[in-house]
Amino acid sequence: MAVVRVRISKQLGNLDPIMKIGIVDDSSFARDRLKSCLNRFFPDASFVECGDGKVALKRLPGEEVDFITLDIVMPKLNGIWVLKHLREFDFQAPIVILTADIQEGTQTICRELGCCGFVEKPISEEKIESMLVDLGL
Amino acid sequence: MKMERPVFHENLREAFVEITNIGLGKAAADLSALTERIVTISVPSLEIFDPGTLEQVRELEPITSVRINQVFTGEEISGQGLLVINKSGALRLAVMLMGEPREQDAFGPIEQMALLETGNIMIGSVVGTLANMLETHLRYDLPILQMKGSNGITDLVSDIIQPNKSFIILVRATLSIGEENLSGYFILLFEENSFNALSRLIEKQLVAG
Numbered sequence: 157m158a159v160v161r162v163r164i165s166k167q168l169g170n171l172d173p174i175m176k177i178g179i180v181d182d183s184s185f186a187r188d189r190l191k192s193c194l195n196r197f198f199p200d201a202s203f204v205e206c207g208d209g210k211v212a213l214k215r216l217p218g219e220e221v222d223f224i225t226l227d228i229v230m231p232k233l234n235g236i237w238v239l240k241h242l243r244e245f246d247f248q249a250p251i252v253i254l255t256a257d258i259q260e261g262t263q264t265i266c267r268e269l270g271c272c273g274f275v276e277k278p279i280s281e282e283k284i285e286s287m288l289v290d291l292g293l
Numbered sequence: 294m295k296m297e298r299p300v301f302h303e304n305l306r307e308a309f310v311e312i313t314n315i316g317l318g319k320a321a322a323d324l325s326a327l328t329e330r331i332v333t334i335s336v337p338s339l340e341i342f343d344p345g346t347l348e349q350v351r352e353l354e355p356i357t358s359v360r361i362n363q364v365f366t367g368e369e370i371s372g373q374g375l376l377v378i379n380k381s382g383a384l385r386l387a388v389m390l391m392g393e394p395r396e397q398d399a400f401g402p403i404e405q406m407a408l409l410e411t412g413n414i415m416i417g418s419v420v421g422t423l424a425n426m427l428e429t430h431l432r433y434d435l436p437i438l439q440m441k442g443s444n445g446i447t448d449l450v451s452d453i454i455q456p457n458k459s460f461i462i463l464v465r466a467t468l469s470i471g472e473e474n475l476s477g478y479f480i481l482l483f484e485e486n487s488f489n490a491l492s493r494l495i496e497k498q499l500v501a502g
Contacts, residue, residue, distance in 0.1 A: 182435075183406055184406050228433075229417075229435060255417070256417030256418070257417050257421060258417055259421045259424045259425055261429075278326050280326060
């Protein structure tokens with residue numbers, strides 16, 4: 157018999173498939189911190205990790221992720237280009253920008269391109285919880 | 294031909310230092326959150342000097358350093374942010390960041406990645422605050438980490454500035470972390486073509502109140 161791992165939705169109290177989260181960040185240190193923080197909310201979450209923008213564009217369109225966190229300053233393709241291309245490919249999953257670039261101009265550009273949230277680094281449990289609430293998770 | 298070295302009017306100078314100070318406050322808070330220690334940063338000093346005569350600012354402590362620098366470029370302003378920490382301090386900082394003891398004296402890719410990300414966050418805080426307050430927008434290059442056998446600021450910046458430039462605007466502050474006797478510098482460098490834009494954008498904010 158197949159074992160189906162489930163999570164309990166905070167809002168609905170129903171059973172959903174396991175959370176799958178895309179993390180796009182060139183820093184393994186940043187990815188590890190984020191995974192550790194997300195695991196406090198979703199202990200069984202699985203992650204699709206991408207270390208640069210090109211990898212993200214190659215991998216993510218084929219993945220059914222619940223949401224993506226996307227860094228801006230990355231090698232090969234920066235996060236703004238990744239966001240633009242993913243939306244052009246009709247990629248539907250929510251994309252939250254998670255970056256050290258705190259400029260209002262950057263936030264405006266990203267919102268116009270279809271991101272649904274903006275989290276400033278460094279992350280904290282409070283910031284991630286707020287992000288998850290905003291995502292309705 | 295080299296341009297004459299300009300001076301900021303006192304009110305612009307004060308405003309520029311204050312804006313940088315606000316950004317440094319955010320950077321200190323970020324570093325404090327990452328290390329779970331109290332971080333203090335001095336009020337920044339602002340100097341304009343000729344890159345050909347860097348000896349003028351050699352009074353920085355000579356240290357063997359880890360330097361993280363990140364270039365930022367905009368239509369009006371461009372420059373670099375630098376986080377400089379002596380090598381032994383950088384190792385201890387890496388240990389704090391990762392929250393677990395590492396092999397002594399190891400300064401491998403994991404430690405370097407932690408410091409790079411920290412430099413990226415701190416530079417982003419200071420430069421982003423500056424950009425927000427001056428209502429301009431900047432693009433960032435990837436941060437770069439290098440070991441610098443340093444004999445003061447000359448060695449720290451000589452490879453990242455062009456000596457043929459007329460002048461460099463340098464903003465620097467010292468930072469210390471907790472009671473670890475761990476200290477370093479945060480430096481912003483702007484090249485000469487940023488001077489007029491910085492003056493104009495700061496003036497605009499002063500007029501706007």
